[in-house]
Amino acid sequence: MPLSVPISYTRYLDDHGQPSGELPGWVDDPQLLLDFHRQMTLVRAFDQKCVALQRTGQIGTYASTLGQEAIGTALGRAMTEADVLIPYYRDTATQLQRGVAMQDILAYWGGDERGSAWTAPGALEDFPICVPIATQACHACGVASAFRIRQQPRVAVTTCGDGATSKGDFLESLNLAGVWQLPVVFVVNNNQWAISVPRSLQSAAPTLAHKALAAGIPGEQVDGNDVLAVYDRISIAIERARAGKGPTLVECVTYRLGDHTTSDDASRYRDADELSEAWKHEPIGRLQRFLHGQGLWDEEKEQQLQRDLGERINAAVEAFRSLPEADPGAAFDHLFAELPERYRQQRDELLIRAAALGGSAHD
Amino acid sequence: MPLSVPISYTRYLDDHGQPSGELPGWVDDPQLLLDFHRQMTLVRAFDQKCVALQRTGQIGTYASTLGQEAIGTALGRAMTEADVLIPYYRDTATQLQRGVAMQDILAYWGGDERGSAWTAPGALEDFPICVPIATQACHACGVASAFRIRQQPRVAVTTCGDGATSKGDFLESLNLAGVWQLPVVFVVNNNQWAISVPRSLQSAAPTLAHKALAAGIPGEQVDGNDVLAVYDRISIAIERARAGKGPTLVECVTYRLGDHTTSDDASRYRDADELSEAWKHEPIGRLQRFLHGQGLWDEEKEQQLQRDLGERINAAVEAFRSLPEADPGAAFDHLFAELPERYRQQRDELLIRAAALGGSAHD
Amino acid sequence: MTERKPVCMVEAINLALHRAMADDPDVVVLGEDVGPNGGVFRATVGLHERFGFRRVMDTPLAETLITGIAVGMAAQGLKPVAEIQFMGFIYAGMEHLVSHASRLRSRTRGRLSCPMVMRTPHGGGIHAPEHHGESTEALLAHVPGLRVVVPSSPRRAYGLLLAAIADPDPVIFLEPSRLYRSVQQVVEDDGQALPLDTCFTLREGKDLTLVSWGAALKETLEAASRLAEEGIDCEVIDVATLKPLDGDTILASVGKTGRCIIVHEAARSYGPGAEIAALVQEQLFYSLHAPVQRVTGFDCVIPYARQEMAYLPDVDSICEAGRQTMRGNDQ
Amino acid sequence: MTERKPVCMVEAINLALHRAMADDPDVVVLGEDVGPNGGVFRATVGLHERFGFRRVMDTPLAETLITGIAVGMAAQGLKPVAEIQFMGFIYAGMEHLVSHASRLRSRTRGRLSCPMVMRTPHGGGIHAPEHHGESTEALLAHVPGLRVVVPSSPRRAYGLLLAAIADPDPVIFLEPSRLYRSVQQVVEDDGQALPLDTCFTLREGKDLTLVSWGAALKETLEAASRLAEEGIDCEVIDVATLKPLDGDTILASVGKTGRCIIVHEAARSYGPGAEIAALVQEQLFYSLHAPVQRVTGFDCVIPYARQEMAYLPDVDSICEAGRQTMRGNDQ
Numbered sequence A, B: 001m002p003l004s005v006p007i008s009y010t011r012y013l014d015d016h017g018q019p020s021g022e023l024p025g026w027v028d029d030p031q032l033l034l035d036f037h038r039q040m041t042l043v044r045a046f047d048q049k050c051v052a053l054q055r056t057g058q059i060g061t062y063a064s065t066l067g068q069e070a071i072g073t074a075l076g077r078a079m080t081e082a083d084v085l086i087p088y089y090r091d092t093a094t095q096l097q098r099g100v101a102m103q104d105i106l107a108y109w110g111g112d113e114r115g116s117a118w119t120a121p122g123a124l125e126d127f128p129i130c131v132p133i134a135t136q137a138c139h140a141c142g143v144a145s146a147f148r149i150r151q152q153p154r155v156a157v158t159t160c161g162d163g164a165t166s167k168g169d170f171l172e173s174l175n176l177a178g179v180w181q182l183p184v185v186f187v188v189n190n191n192q193w194a195i196s197v198p199r200s201l202q203s204a205a206p207t208l209a210h211k212a213l214a215a216g217i218p219g220e221q222v223d224g225n226d227v228l229a230v231y232d233r234i235s236i237a238i239e240r241a242r243a244g245k246g247p248t249l250v251e252c253v254t255y256r257l258g259d260h261t262t263s264d265d266a267s268r269y270r271d272a273d274e275l276s277e278a279w280k281h282e283p284i285g286r287l288q289r290f291l292h293g294q295g296l297w298d299e300e301k302e303q304q305l306q307r308d309l310g311e312r313i314n315a316a317v318e319a320f321r322s323l324p325e326a327d328p329g330a331a332f333d334h335l336f337a338e339l340p341e342r343y344r345q346q347r348d349e350l351l352i353r354a355a356a357l358g359g360s361a362h363d
Numbered sequence C, D: 001m002t003e004r005k006p007v008c009m010v011e012a013i014n015l016a017l018h019r020a021m022a023d024d025p026d027v028v029v030l031g032e033d034v035g036p037n038g039g040v041f042r043a044t045v046g047l048h049e050r051f052g053f054r055r056v057m058d059t060p061l062a063e064t065l066i067t068g069i070a071v072g073m074a075a076q077g078l079k080p081v082a083e084i085q086f087m088g089f090i091y092a093g094m095e096h097l098v099s100h101a102s103r104l105r106s107r108t109r110g111r112l113s114c115p116m117v118m119r120t121p122h123g124g125g126i127h128a129p130e131h132h133g134e135s136t137e138a139l140l141a142h143v144p145g146l147r148v149v150v151p152s153s154p155r156r157a158y159g160l161l162l163a164a165i166a167d168p169d170p171v172i173f174l175e176p177s178r179l180y181r182s183v184q185q186v187v188e189d190d191g192q193a194l195p196l197d198t199c200f201t202l203r204e205g206k207d208l209t210l211v212s213w214g215a216a217l218k219e220t221l222e223a224a225s226r227l228a229e230e231g232i233d234c235e236v237i238d239v240a241t242l243k244p245l246d247g248d249t250i251l252a253s254v255g256k257t258g259r260c261i262i263v264h265e266a267a268r269s270y271g272p273g274a275e276i277a278a279l280v281q282e283q284l285f286y287s288l289h290a291p292v293q294r295v296t297g298f299d300c301v302i303p304y305a306r307q308e309m310a311y312l313p314d315v316d317s318i319c320e321a322g323r324q325t326m327r328g329n330d331q
């Protein structure tokens, strides 16, 4: 039988928002806690808006982050501007925290390349959303290698799902990070499902953090629905990496409360009871209960917050809607630093086809 | 810091051929021990012959198995005819033990596809030598899946080097084997080098057996220069797999006493002292000393054995040399089960080119 | 059981999979989400319930592995039908396709073989996310030892998939996702395979041969109708099996018409159309009335959903190329 | 330092790598055995000693990873020069090449870019083990956003590799292993790059254009000499950059000669020659005297060492095609 190896699991707040032990010192900063709450609330509201926009045909397929707001919020906050995020596609929370504008995120999912051409100063070197599963882990190691080569005190942070941890790219990257002691942090959003494939059919590893052992690097679990735990452990991992002490794998244990994407219908393969049970552990209510307990939050503040965020989101949607149609020639203009002359004719042909489509370029 | 997890390490005979503890019961069978000795001696002599044939231009690049004879000998013996071997390219010992003829092995390394078309009954379903590193691990999982689907009590055994354990194919395969509980055994020939890259630059995993932990399967180390230890542990792993108890990773710790292949010159990157130190642990002398101690072996028997093997090897070389030139059309004849008519013309063209080369098709 | 109501292509594929699995216990299905979920496009619906998890396997998320284990299973005489969720995710399996699946028979001089099928959705036009609109069939068609098949209707999907599964060698089966639900046909679920390695002539004509495959046949056929109104009589050929290519059918048609246009979604340069153009001019140089033309996707990254339609060959472009080709010598 | 003694191609490559690393601290080298061992073909000899392990990195054995980290490094503005030990092992990196390296600039509309170079030995004829004789450049040339370069002499290897490294976009640099040590030339180590995206005319002629690249140019040039003796005056073009293809140079030549033969080692069907043939007949249909022909490798798995030479285009086949093309209309 495989050895059973203990992996640490960190949780600060239980489902009721009660501390399940001593809290880290930084929890004394009420502003940080309120920021977390505000941000997670924004993420959820924005996420709902994205799903609604997809349902009404205003954007394409969208991957909801419902129930997993704590992870990206915490990790985006734990990073500094100098660090680089190499995300996957379920990182709305992280991208927002990094400063990517909501209208850019909408543009991306709306099928517009300009959505990855953001100008947010804190995210200028961040990678775009990565769709081919786990490939981003290799890019993160490349970015971290660049930091190491140039001896910059910066950290590459990459995210992926539980399913992604089965793919060679992820495993090869962990191995490299270990042997090169790269300044990289792997954050796994273990939301228990890879589309219809449950965690139990993805790997026999007792925890996904065990995969770190194979690479000789530290691996640990956190309660991914406890923003305090996620923030605390990822911050420590990032600072370890920055200090030249090597990579860490942090598995955030959470649950995908939504469908895989708007193209999916999870009721086909997922038990309704499992879902309603999972709702009991979701991250926002938990933090809210804690804040209530601390006297930092009340119903009125909540109402006000919802109104504020609603306005921000509506403004972003407006900005997205009024984005002028992109120049179809851009597909060639950004193919190379400079377009070789011999591509001109094809570019012209593309413009003709685009023009023929006229207003109907969308469908 | 990563957790340090103990991995078992099995050795029965020390460098001096002294038992380093209690020996397994089957060691009482002198014939088995003599078989091991005979076979390892054959492998080494044949291996030397292959290197010599390469040096004189009679075969192409060859990957010597010098110092690693115990692994293939033991594992080939531990398998039954019903099992399937999915080897890599440093498996001369294993192939010989499986019954593949020496002249087939020579043909393969001599650049002749017929070398993988062997008719040895015990190896009919075995895979050919695999050059693209670690890909064979996936095939082994496929073969094992077939056994599982058909509910056959058979085991797929696959081999690879230490370098190969870094490649996605190997890691994805371990993961699958774990989650599907496949009847497959992964045997790693950790000979400390992947061409010029030492084990320490390949992975920060404390042992390569640790990679099993990431897949939730048992992993262990054996002294790869102790044929008794290798045989014992691999036999157990195979029987576990056959009994439906799942896969095992067995890391055989050994040393590549030769160059990587005949195209390599290890003195460019490898310390002479390391090499001469490694010679002290090589497997054949060790078993010989044990046999001597048991009164099962003496100088005369050794002389006789060397003569016998020399003759067998020479006969095989002769058979290889007198293999008639292959039909160049075979490249098309075996492309598909039936060659579509429209390939005929290309086949004819190939024959014309081949004919133009005449006797010089070899260079 | 004979199914008589019209079905769409994905249903036809599902029928063929059910049929093949029912007829041959060696047929197994594997891939991501092919089990209880029935495939993200619903091509494997009902297989898991009917044939059980032993023969319908949800794999971990790893395309290298999916391709590699299919090779191992096939070497054991199973007939694995592996699904790659989108063609854009096939690349991680390339090493196994190029270095193993396509060669196992050749490498062992027939001792082992690799009767696997790899199914994957192909092509753009469904406004899916990035990397979901790939048509890189040329990468596969260039590999010796692989068959590459692209059906263009429910009936051909049914018959060609059965043929692919029955074939004793590896077949890549590319399913135009744009056609999955857009066309319906009555498909006799009679277990009848269609011939591989054979083009289908979808429309006869004497002036101009239009050669295409997969979803682009929709625009090609439409262009043929439109050109007919202008008095240009087009023959339309569905290549169906890109590799090995049925040159005979194409050459016979162009031998008759003297003119040829190839239409495909894939990028133009080093694309599949180049082979057909090269072949036609090699063989029919002296009877061609005009250069063989290609109407294709472009040599840029296929745009995201919002502008992807501008990338795909449209009816106008095909018609315009047709008119030009007819003008031929007068240029 | 100016090097004046003749060097072979692998030494020229080594000179270029030394030069690029010395001139630009952002140039880094990575791959299997590129460090203390200096590369299995000795292309990276001395780099590790001179520039240290930080800039000359032996990676773990994982081609997906090598390709992927090169993308990450390049996105940070480094200029990684990654070595894949043989072209037959490039496939595991295909996903990163197709879905990332070639697209990073396009996907981010220029916010990020990917100035990486991937070097790998190319082609057969050195009697290496199986999978060591691949020439699958068509797979890469089809991918929008990649440049694909194949040098054919020490001097061109030096100048084109410098150009590839200086280029702000990804370049695949295929090094014909058959030429690594077989030809010597004086190479000025002057840091001068040669132009990418440009064909080189190696021999002028008026009757027939022979188009080739890499190692096959050896047989092509030999065939040109032999045909000259028969009174057939061949122009020989070294394509050098397969993608983007310098159609102008090829078309100008064929416009003059009216005849064209393409010679390459790669398998014929859907091979690189198809694109050139398609292009030439598209553009020059009315001035061609004979069909464009291809003399290529075959659509079978490249044989192992013992018979691999029969797979490669030989001088006889090129000459025969040349004579046939000259007979042209008389057929």
Ligand SMILES: Cc1ncc(C[n+]2csc(CCOP(=O)(O)OP(=O)(O)O)c2C)c(N)n1
Pocket: A090, A131, A132, A133, A160, A161, A162, A163, A164, A165, A189, A191, A193, A194, A195, A256, A260, C032, C061, C063, C085, C089
């Ligand atoms: C290489 C590749 N294979 C398949 C897919 C299709 N696909 C998209 S998401 C997904 C499941 C991913 O699950 P997980 O890694 O757990 O992340 P989650 O979506 O649950 O956050 C799959 C199979 C893909 N995008 N890339």
Ligand SMILES: Cc1ncc(C[n+]2csc(CCOP(=O)(O)OP(=O)(O)O)c2C)c(N)n1
Pocket: B090, B131, B132, B133, B160, B161, B162, B163, B164, B165, B189, B191, B193, B194, B195, B256, B260, D032, D061, D063, D085, D089
């Ligand atoms: C995919 C792939 N990459 C690179 C190579 C070239 N290569 C051949 S052997 C080798 C080193 C393998 O080392 P290891 O796995 O330790 O096995 P060993 O040769 O030491 O037995 C390399 C890099 C290859 N054959 N396949």
Ligand SMILES: [Mg+2]
Pocket: A161, A162, A163, A189, A190, A191, A192, A193, A194, A195, A256
């Ligand atoms: Mg998941």
Ligand SMILES: [Mg+2]
Pocket: B161, B162, B163, B189, B190, B191, B192, B193, B194, B195, B256
């Ligand atoms: Mg080794």
